[in-house]
Amino acid sequence: MQADEDMRKKAEAALKKNASYGEDFDLNEYGLASEEAEQADDLEELSEEDQRTLLNVGFTPSEDNRAGSFLMLNNAVTHSSLRDQDVVELMSLRDAMKVHEWVKDYSWKLVEPDKDKYTAMSYLQDANGYFIRAPAGKKSKMPVQTCLLIGSKQVSQTVHNIVIVEEGAELDVITGCSTKHGVDKGLHLGISEMYVKKGATLNFTMIHNWGEEIGVRPRTVVHVEEGGSYISNYVTLKPVKSVQSYPTVILEGKGAFARLNTIAVAHPGSELDLGSKVIFNAEDTKAELISRTITTGGDAIARGEMIGNADNAKGHLECHGLVLGGGMQRAIPILEANVEDIELSHEAAVGRIAREQIEYLMARGLTEEDAVGMIVRGFLDVGIQGIPDELKADIDATIAKIGENAI
Amino acid sequence: MLEINNLTVEIGGRRILKGVDLDVEAGYTNVLFGPNGAGKSALLMTLMGFSGYNVVEGEIIFKGEDITNMSVYERAQMGIGIMTQRPPNMNGVKLHDLLNVISKDIKDAEELAETLDMVRFFERDVNVGFSGGEIKRSELLQLSAQNPDFILLDEPESGVDLVSIEQLGNTIKHLLQKDCKCAGDRCKHGKSALVITHTGQVLDYIEADRGYILCNGTVMCSGNPREMLTEIKEQGYEECIKCKLMKI
Known part of the structure; x- marks a missing residue:
C-alpha cells in the first residue's frame, strides 16, 4: 500500500500546517478524546441534562419521526440504531469499512488529508464517524439524526463522516454538535465527505451548540452528480470560541443544484469565520448561497465563493449581516467566471437594523424590544424544515434574548 | 382628541413645519x-413620533396628555395609528405573523383579509414586492387589526386603481365609523382621523368634517373640506397663499 504510505507521510508533514483562515489552535494543548464510552442503547435512559443537550441541537432521544439515530461521545460511538433498514443504511464509518470493501473508495477522496493540521490530525488518527447511505431510488420519509458530543474537557474530538445518496434516492440528515454540561474547553475536528449521485437529493441540516471555549474546524466537501440536489442548513446561535469552516460543493453533473443557508450569531468573544463555496463544473448547474449573520459583540465573517467553469451556470450569493450592539461583520463575496455563458451575482449588506423598520412595528403597538425581536426572527428565518419543537423553542428564546440586548 | 399648538419641526436642521395649530x-x-412639499406628510410622521422629525417648538396634546416627547410605541398604545405613503420593506416579517401580533382577535383580521383579497399575502414579507394598491390594502388590514382611536392616513387613494378605490374607501369608512348609526353617534363613538388627500377621491366614501390647507409648513386656512376642495380644484393653492399674506 504505497499510496497509503505516501498519504501518511504527507499528513505527517502537514501536522504543523496552519489553516488558511481562523485562529490557530495548538493541537498539543488538547488530549486525544477517548474511544471508550458506555453504550447508550436506550437514549431515553440518558440523564435529563444529556437529553436536553441533545434536544437543543435537534436530536430527539425518543427517536420519534427519525429514520435512524447515531451518537458519538468524544471519539466513541455510543449509539447507532436504524428504524427502516430498507431505505437507509447507518453505522459507524469503521464498521462500514468492514461491511463494504468499496467504502474506502469514498474515503479521503474529497477532503485532502494534508489540507491543514486539522485534516492531517483526523487522518492520522483514522477518525471514526457516521456512515449514512441511501440506496438507489430509496426515499426515507423521516430524517436520520446524528449527534457529535464532546464529553470531556481539554480534548480534541476527531470525526470522519461519509454520506452517500445513490442514484434517484432522497435523504434528510439532521446533525447536532454540542458539548456535555460543564465541558467548556475543547476542539472539534470534523471531516465530512458527501456524495449526491445522479438525480439524488440530500437535505443536510447542521446545528451547532458549542461552549464558550470550544474551537471548531469542520472540513466538508460535497460532490453532486447530474440532476442531483444538495441543500444545506447550518445554524449556530450560541456562544463558541471559534468556528472556521468553508464547506465546498462541487457541481459535477449537468443540471446539479446546491443551496446553502447559513444562520449564525457571533456573541462577545466568538469568532465565526463561515464560508461556503460552489464550483460549477457542468452545464446548467445552479446554486444559491445565503448567509444571515448577527453579531452581538463577536466577529462574523461571511465568505461566499462561486467559481463558474461551465456554460449556462447560474449562481446567486447573498450575505446579510446585522450588527446589534458591537462586534464586527465582514462579508467577502467572490465570483469567478471562467467561461462566457455564465450568470453569477451577489448582494451583500452589513449594518444595523434600519430605524425605520423598528418604528414601523412600534407604530403598530409593538415595544422596541418586540419589534427588534420580530425583525431578527425574520432575518434568521430561511425556512428550515423538520426542526423539533424543543429546538424551535430554544431558537426563539435565543432570538428574544438578542432582541432584549440589542436595545 | 388631538390638539396641536404652535408646532415647529425640523428635519436635518431644515424647518419643515412652522407654528402649526x-x-x-x-x-x-x-x-x-x-x-407637494408643504409638510403634510411630515406633520403625520411627527404626530406618530418617528425619528428624524425634531419638534423644536410647540406641543402635541392627545386625549388630554402631552405626547410631544413620547415614543412611537407609547403613542400607538394610546390609540394612534398610521398609514404612511411609503412603508419600509419588512424582510422576513410575514404579514400573517404581524397581524397575529397586533390584533386582539386574529379571526376578525382574517375575515377582513378575505374581503380585501389579502389572504394570499399572508406568507409574504410585509411590503416586499407589493404593488401600490397592495401596500394600501395591507396597511388598512394592519390598521383594522390594531383598531386605533385616531388614524393618520397619508394619501390613502394614491396608487390605487379606480375599481379598487371603492373597496378601499369603504374599508376606511368601516374602520372609522363601523358601529355608528347616525351623525350624532359618529361624533360620540366614531374614530377620529386626519387624512391627507390630493384628489379628494377618498371624500366620496368618508364623512369629512373640517379641512386644513397647509402651504410652506404653515396652516393657511381651515374650513369646510368639500368647499375647499372645489376651490383648490378651480384656483389652485396660489390664492390661499395670497389670501394668507393679505391677512398678515
Missing part, C-alpha cells in the same frame, strides 16, 4: 390639503 375633535375626520 390644528385640532381634531373626537369622532371627527379632518382633511389636510396642500401642494
